[in-house]
Amino acid sequence: MALQHRTVLLNEAVQALRIQPDGHYVDGTFGRGGHSRAILARLGPAGRLTVFDKDPQAIEVAQALAAQDARVTVRHEGFAALAGLPPASLDGILLDLGVSSPQLDDAARGFSFRHDGPLDMRMDPTRGISAAEWLATATVAEMTEVIRDYGEERFAAQIAKAIDRRRQARGPVRTTAELAEIVAGAVKTREPGKDPATRTFQAVRIHVNAELEELQQALDASLSVLRPRGRLVVISFHSLEDRLVKRFLQRHARAAVDRRAPMVEPPPPCFAEVARTLPTAAEVAANPRARSAVMRSATRTAAPAPRPQGGR
Template sequence: MTRTHRTVLLSEAVEALQIQPDGHYIDGTFGRGGHSRAILARLSPRGRLTVFDKDPQAIAVAEALAAEDARVTVRHDSFAALAALPPASADGVLLDLGVSSPQLDDPARGFSFRHDGPLDMRMDPTRGASAAEWLATATVAEMTEVIRDYGEERFAAQIAKAIDRRRQERGPIRTTAELAEIVAGAVKTREPGKDPATRTFQAIRIHINAELEALQQALNAALVVLRTGGRLVVISFHSLEDRLVKRFMTAHARAAVDRRAPMVEPPPPLLAQLSRTMPTPQEVAANPRARSAVMRAATRTAAVRRAPQARGGWR
C-alpha cells in the first residue's frame, strides 16, 4: 500500500534555518517539496530558493512548482553539485537525507524488500549501474566490504558468499524478492522486529548511489556556499550519515592549529554547532519512518578563503 509522504521534522528544520525573508536558501533534497514549500512561505518576493534532486520524479514536481513560483530554481543533480554555486551566496542549506516514502513504496524502484520488483535502487534510474548489475559482477570480497561497512552487518561474509552461490547456480539476481530470500537464508539470527534483509538493502543502496561520498562533498561545499551567519541543517536517518555529519560539524567547530607554525594564532572555527533534534513521540507515532531521524544544525561563523578539507570522514 502506497503511503502519503510525510516530511520529517518539517517545522523544526525550517525554524533551524532562521529564514531571512530576502535570503537565498538551498534545499539539497527536494523530494516531494515539503521543506521547500515551508521555506517559500517565509520568503518575500525577493527571496530565492534553489532545489536539488537526483530523482526524475522529484524533479518533475519541483519543475511544476518553479513554473508557478519564479523564486524557485531547479537543478537535476546530486546535492554534491552545491560546489558549482557561487561562494558566500546562500543564507541556509538544508539536507534531508535518505529515501522518501514514494521511492520506498514504488516496487519499480527496487528500494524495498517489502515489495517485489526490479532490483534497481538508483536515486536516478537514468544514470549509473543498478543494484542488479553491480551484484552480477561484484566479487565476494567487494560485496562483503559493502555490506559490512555500509550496512554494519555482522553476517556480511555469509551473505556475500550466498549471493555468489546463487549467481553460479541460477544466474543473476534480478528482483528484490530474490535478494531478500538469499539474505534470509544466510542470516542465522534476527533482530526483533527487523527484517534480516534491512541492513543488506541499506548497504547496497548506499553504495549504488555513492551516498556517503556525496554527503561529504555536499558538506564541504556548504561551508563555501554559505554566507557568514548562514545556517547548515542536516537530517539523517541512519548512524553512518549522522556519524559523518557529527564529525564534520565537530571538526569545523574547532580552530585549526597549524603544527608547522605553533606560535601563529589559528584561524577562527568555521562552524558553531547549535543543536541536535529528534522527532517527538507524537511525530513518530504518526509517521514511523521518522523514528530514526536526527537533525543537526550549525551556523557559519567565518569566511572561507579556500575550499575546506574533507575533515570528519565517515569511517
C-alpha cells in the same frame, strides 16, 4: 499498504534555517517538496530557493512548482553539485537524507524488500548502474566490504558468498524478492521486528548511489558556498550518515591549530551554534519513519582571513 509521505521534522528544520525574507536557500533533497514549500512561505518576493534532486519524479514536481513561483530554480542532480555554486552565495542549506516513502512504495524502483520488483535502487534510474548490475559483477570481497561497512551487517561474508552461489547456480539476482530470500537464508539470527534483509538493502543502496561520498562532498562545499551567518541543516536517518555529519561539524567547530606555527593565533572555527534535534514523541507516533531521524544544525562563522603568502 503504502505509507503516506510526511515530511520529517518539517517545522524544526525550517526554523533552524532562520530564514531571511530576501535570502537564498537550497533544498538539496526536494523529494515531494514539503520543506521547499515551507521555506517559500517564509521568503519574500526577493528571496530565492534552489532545489536539487536526482529523482526524475521529484524533478517533475519541482518543475511544476517552479512554473508557478519564479523564486524557484530546479537542478536535476545530486546535492554534491553545491560545489559549483558561487562562493558565499547561500544563506542556508537543508539536506533531508535517505529514501522517501513514495520511492520505497514504488515496486519498480527496487528500494524495498517489501515489494517485489526489479532490483534497481538508483535515485536517478536514468544514470549509473543498477543494484542488479552491480551484484552481477561484484566480487565476493567487494560485496562483503559494502554489506559490512554500509549495512553494519555482521553476516556480510555469509551473505556475499550466498549471492555468489546463487549467481553460479542460477544466474544473476534480478529482483528484490530474490535478494531478500538469499539474505534470509544466510542470516542465522534476526533482530526482533527487523527483516533480515534490511541491512543488506541499505548497504547496496548506499553503494549504488554513492550516498556517503556525495554527502561528504556537499558538507565540504558548504564551507565555501555559505555566507557568514548562513545555516547548515542536515536530517539523517541512519548512524553512518549522522556520524559523518557529526564529525564534520565537530571538526570545523573548533579552531584549527597549525602545529608548524604553534605561536600563531589560529583562525576562528568555521561553524558555531552546533545543535542536535530529535523528533518529538508525538511526531514519531504519527509518522513511524521519524523514529530514526536526527537533525544537526550549525551557523557558518565569518570566513577566516587568508594566511599571508611568503614575504616578511
